[in-house]
Amino acid sequence: MNAIGGSNPEYVNARVRARRAALFDEDDYRKLIRMSPDEITRYMEETEYEAEINALGARHSGVDLIEYALHRNLAKHFHDLLHWSEGRLHVLIARYLRKYDAWNLKTVIRGIYTGFPYEQIQTDLILAGDLDESLFERMAQAESIEEAIAILEGTVYHDPLSTAYPDFEASDILVPLENAIDRQFYGRLLGDRSPEGSFVREGPMAMYTEFLQAEIDFLNIKNALRLAMDASDVDPAEYFIEGGRLFSPDEIRGLVADTDQLLMALRTSTYGDALGPLLDDLETADSLIEFERALEGLLLAYTERLANVYPVSVTSILSYILAKEREINNIRAIARGKEAGLAVSEIEQELVII
Amino acid sequence: MIEQLVPIVPGFTEVVLQAVEQNPEYGEELKFGLAALGVGLAALGAGYAERGIGAAAVGAIAEDRDMFGAGLLLTVLPETLVIFAIVVIFLI
Numbered sequence: 553m554n555a556i557g558g559s560n561p562e563y564v565n566a567r568v569r570a571r572r573a574a575l576f577d578e579d580d581y582r583k584l585i586r587m588s589p590d591e592i593t594r595y596m597e598e599t600e601y602e603a604e605i606n607a608l609g610a611r612h613s614g615v616d617l618i619e620y621a622l623h624r625n626l627a628k629h630f631h632d633l634l635h636w637s638e639g640r641l642h643v644l645i646a647r648y649l650r651k652y653d654a655w656n657l658k659t660v661i662r663g664i665y666t667g668f669p670y671e672q673i674q675t676d677l678i679l680a681g682d683l684d685e686s687l688f689e690r691m692a693q694a695e696s697i698e699e700a701i702a703i704l705e706g707t708v709y710h711d712p713l714s715t716a717y718p719d720f721e722a723s724d725i726l727v728p729l730e731n732a733i734d735r736q737f738y739g740r741l742l743g744d745r746s747p748e749g750s751f752v753r754e755g756p757m758a759m760y761t762e763f764l765q766a767e768i769d770f771l772n773i774k775n776a777l778r779l780a781m782d783a784s785d786v787d788p789a790e791y792f793i794e795g796g797r798l799f800s801p802d803e804i805r806g807l808v809a810d811t812d813q814l815l816m817a818l819r820t821s822t823y824g825d826a827l828g829p830l831l832d833d834l835e836t837a838d839s840l841i842e843f844e845r846a847l848e849g850l851l852l853a854y855t856e857r858l859a860n861v862y863p864v865s866v867t868s869i870l871s872y873i874l875a876k877e878r879e880i881n882n883i884r885a886i887a888r889g890k891e892a893g894l895a896v897s898e899i900e901q902e903l904v905i906i
Numbered sequence: 907m908i909e910q911l912v913p914i915v916p917g918f919t920e921v922v923l924q925a926v927e928q929n930p931e932y933g934e935e936l937k938f939g940l941a942a943l944g945v946g947l948a949a950l951g952a953g954y955a956e957r958g959i960g961a962a963a964v965g966a967i968a969e970d971r972d973m974f975g976a977g978l979l980l981t982v983l984p985e986t987l988v989i990f991a992i993v994v995i996f997l998i
């Protein structure tokens with residue numbers, strides 16, 4: 553019937569746009585940043601998060617309450633998206649939301665690695681994907697990471713994780729495992745974006761592909777930078793995620809060594825035009841954290857632009873997913889920062905506001 | 907659906923013109939029949955346009971009840987297509 557056959561992008565988009573307008577803006581953040589965690593809770597009670605805060609208020613308190621409420625709210629909104637959408641649109645959204653499976657798996661593995669009990673990592677799980685909470689619980693109760701991977705038997709993540717396990721054992725850093733998860737997720741996402749396996753050049757599906765490529769590109773940049781900062785002798789090309797269009801594995805190896813060159817490459821790339829001013833921010837960023845925050849801001853701005861090109865397609869929904877996720881991360885950063893007694897300027901560094 | 911309808915229009919016109927040529931006496935009756943068909947097609951187009959707008963409007967109203975007025979107005983806007991098509995009936 554329309555661009556994404558048999559689906560209802562008009563309906564979902566209208567609702568998504570209304571919810572997008574309800575996201576916190578710069579003013580809200582400015583207020584939040586000057587509040588104590590309890591005040592933040594009270595402020596959230598008067599907004600979007602009212603239902604979650606009220607439901608969880610009896611069981612949790614302080615920053616834990618905020619975090620639980622944020623994650624539950626996120627999961628609620630994303631379940632809504634799945635609930636509203638039909639046909640091809642539903643398939644595309646569901647496929648993208650499996651990102652939270654990848655996120656949860658990483659969280660659980662990190663929890664086992666650092667020896668945290670399940671109760672403590674539970675706050676960090678976002679149950680918006682396909683995998684069940686009980687699976688994560690069983691994984692977290694495993695004695696070792698190897699056992700936890702064995703529990704994943706039957707899911708798509710089992711094989712790549714088992715393959716990456718020896719690397720992890722040898723180096724004792726989590727990067728190989730986390731990268732295996734990312735690779736599996738993005739590989740599947742791009743692998744079956746069109747049934748014929750051909751590239752679509754026009755229309756919303758091309759935008760969808762472009763969106764994912766942008767995400768992969770930025771993820772690659774981030775990974776490479778992290779590896780470079782660790783000063784480990786791991787080859788950045790080894791953790792390269794296929795599917796982006798900005799770099800080839802060989803290129804990224806050279807660019808990681810030289811940040812100026814990386815910026816030049818970004819400036820002359822397809823992202824350059826849309827992102828000129830933000831790239832200047834990147835240039836002045838002196839720490840890796842600032843650099844990563846600026847990159848995240850870049851991705852948000854870029855996807856927002858994509859969403860406006862085809863207003864009634866899956867891209868604007870995906871860009872809402874990203875924006876919502878960013879809001880959750882921002883509020884959490886404020887709450888955690890306040891709890892730890894960080895100064896306002898330090899917390900501001902952690903925020904990504906578009 | 908509309909996309910699939912469009913290609914058959916030239917063929918349809920051809921058939922009608924041939925029929926009129928062969929039987930000139932049908933011309934008078936035929937023009938009313940075709941005008942009626944035109945109104946029907948216009949209504950179909952309006953319905954197709956309203957499908958998308960209506961879906962979006964219901965979505966907006968579900969999020970914010972104040973959108974009811976604007977949503978209703980925008981949903982029935984394509985209805986003007988049918989009114990213009992009815993004008994044709996009076997012109998022939």
